[in-house]
Amino acid sequence: MPQVTVGVSLKMYFGHRAAREWAAEVADIAARTPAVADGRIELFIAPTYPQLLPALEAVAGTRTRVAAQDAAAHDRGAYTGEVSPAELAEIGVGMVELGHAERRRLYGETDAVVAAKTAAALRNGLVPVLCVGETERVSPEEALASSAAQVRSAVADAPAGRLVVAYEPVWAIGAPEPAPVSHTRVVTAGLRELVAALPGRDGSVVVYGGSAGPGLLAELGDDVDGLFLGRFAHDPAALAAVLTEATALADAREGVRA
Numbered sequence: 001m002p003q004v005t006v007g008v009s010l011k012m013y014f015g016h017r018a019a020r021e022w023a024a025e026v027a028d029i030a031a032r033t034p035a036v037a038d039g040r041i042e043l044f045i046a047p048t049y050p051q052l053l054p055a056l057e058a059v060a061g062t063r064t065r066v067a068a069q070d071a072a073a074h075d076r077g078a079y080t081g082e083v084s085p086a087e088l089a090e091i092g093v094g095m096v097e098l099g100h101a102e103r104r105r106l107y108g109e110t111d112a113v114v115a116a117k118t119a120a121a122l123r124n125g126l127v128p129v130l131c132v133g134e135t136e137r138v139s140p141e142e143a144l145a146s147s148a149a150q151v152r153s154a155v156a157d158a159p160a161g162r163l164v165v166a167y168e169p170v171w172a173i174g175a176p177e178p179a180p181v182s183h184t185r186v187v188t189a190g191l192r193e194l195v196a197a198l199p200g201r202d203g204s205v206v207v208y209g210g211s212a213g214p215g216l217l218a219e220l221g222d223d224v225d226g227l228f229l230g231r232f233a234h235d236p237a238a239l240a241a242v243l244t245e246a247t248a249l250a251d252a253r254e255g256v257r258a
């Protein structure tokens with residue numbers, strides 16, 4: 001089992017060539033990071049659909065996993081423009097981001113849609129990166145309540161399987177700074193308790209996303225299982241810095257377990 005999970009979504013920021021160059025740099029960094037190579041850090045990248053196959057090729061042999069940024073709720077059929085989770089699994093994609101705040105806000109994805117997509121991902125062997133988080137800045141307790149409700153709704157009827165829950169307060173996405181550590185730790189601690197108690201979800205983890213970058217993992221320490229990065233991992237050197245912090249955290253966790 002990984003000790004720390006670090007993911008990056010490119011959203012739609014990069015063109016094809018820039019994404020290819022970035023994936024090649026990530027592959028180099030992953031190959032030079034022993035904790036990725038030995039599986040203590042689970043590293044995944046989520047490029048756009050046209051970039052999935054080149055990304056899989058770029059990171060082959062480095063243990064970096066490739067995630068899609070979304071997937072359909074159906075395996076096949078007359079769903080023009082959709083991408084099947086079955087086909088994603090067939091090409092070697094291992095994870096899929098679901099319920100991201102931008103999908104919910106811009107494309108009207110409801111909790112019911114996210115639940116249907118989560119079930120589809122799990123029945124096709126994909127690990128859902130299930131994005132949850134409050135839309136307005138509220139107390140950590142209220143944030144936990146609404147995020148927990150989103151998790152419960154997403155998995156209520158889904159087949160068994162591991163989840164990566166990404167706690168992303170909507171107000172901290174695309175912001176200059178991440179949510180305060182004092183806020184995040186209450187929510188992630190509560191979500192960890194929740195997922196640990198869910199039947200059939202062994203190995204599930206809770207990561208933080210929303211303007212995350214170098215320095216945050218060291219601050220959050222044992223309050224999270226990792227980070228889900230966006231803009232602040234566009235610079236490969238910043239991702240390398242986060243992986244250095246993740247390595248220190250993995251080492252510390254191993255020390256605790258030894």
Ligand SMILES: O=C[C@H](O)COP(=O)(O)O
Nearest residue numbers: 009173174210211230231
């Ligand atoms: O998918 C990643 C998150 O939405 C965070 O993005 P951001 O770090 O650019 O705010």
